[in-house]
Amino acid sequence: MxxxxxxxxxxxxxxxGMHWFLGGLLIVVGLVGLAAPVGMAADAGTLQAWERVAVAAAGVTALLAGGWVCWRAxxxxxxxxxxxxxxxxxxxxxxxxxxxxxxxxxxxxxxxxxxxxxxxxxxxxxxxxxxxxxxxxxxxxxxxxxxxxxxxxxxxxxxxxxxxxxxxx
The missing domain is CATH 2.30.29 (PH-domain like)
Known part of the structure; x- marks a missing residue:
């Protein structure tokens, strides 16, 4: 201040700034979590359906948490x-x-x-x-x-x- x-x-x-940094980091992690099970990860083809859903759910959670942190600051x-x-x-x-x-x-x-x-x-x-x-x-x-x-x-x-x-x- x-x-x-x-x-x-x-x-x-x-x-x-630190709130925005944390929120941005969570957003990046969330985007990677969403992209990994649909082909971004080299071994995405070996994942079972429930594993893809779990990783995508974690990605959505991180994305929403990052947006919430930035929105509240x-x-x-x-x-x-x-x-x-x-x-x-x-x-x-x-x-x-x-x-x-x-x-x-x-x-x-x-x-x-x-x-x-x-x-x-x-x-x-x-x-x-x-x-x-x-x-x-x-x-x-x-x-x-x-x-x-x-x-x-x-x-x-x-x-x-x-x-x-x-x-x-």
Whole structure:
């Protein structure tokens, strides 16, 4: 996660490259798994029907898992224009293009959302709590490290308090 502050414009960018790498790797494995039983493998002719189906099923599973990983990790760019008093967050990914705009005067506090991963480790994601109570995620992707310093810098730039709520998941 990268934060830049140029003049009176704050830009926060998050590109989940490792998620995309893992998803791409699973997609490649899935494609190979689908192609192998239909002739790509040199010994494909020696496979029995159930073996072909099993390899193809594993390929489809890997292909779907890779697509799901990439779909769940969009690139995020948040631009907070302090001069105009407007914030814009864009999430761009596979089949996803979402833009959220909001007035900066509606931001109540900067939040370091905190949760636990499947292994019990701490994960974080930055968010803004609006005066009406809703949370606006600056990145939908949970991170093991990185956003703590970004959230502190964002709180200072917006002149808003930083909160760390109780575990959310």
């Amino acid at each position: 990268r934060l830049t502050n140029v003049g009176r414009t704050i830009t926060l960018e998050h590109t989940p 969009p690139r995020t760019q948040a631009v907070l224009d302090l001069a105009k008093g407007v914030g814009r967050i864009e999430h761009t990914g596979i089949g996803v293009r979402e833009t959220i705009e909001f007035p900066l005067e509606g931001v109540d506090e900067v939040v370091l959302d905190h949760g636990k991963d499947d292994d019990g480790g701490d994960v974080y994601r930055p968010a803004l709590r609006m005066r009406d109570g809703r949370m606006v995620l600056l990145s939908p992707v949970w991170m093991h490290h990185g956003p703590q310093d970004t959230v502190q810098a964002l709180g200072r730039a917006l002149d808003r308090p930083v909160a760390r709520p109780a575990l959310t998941r």
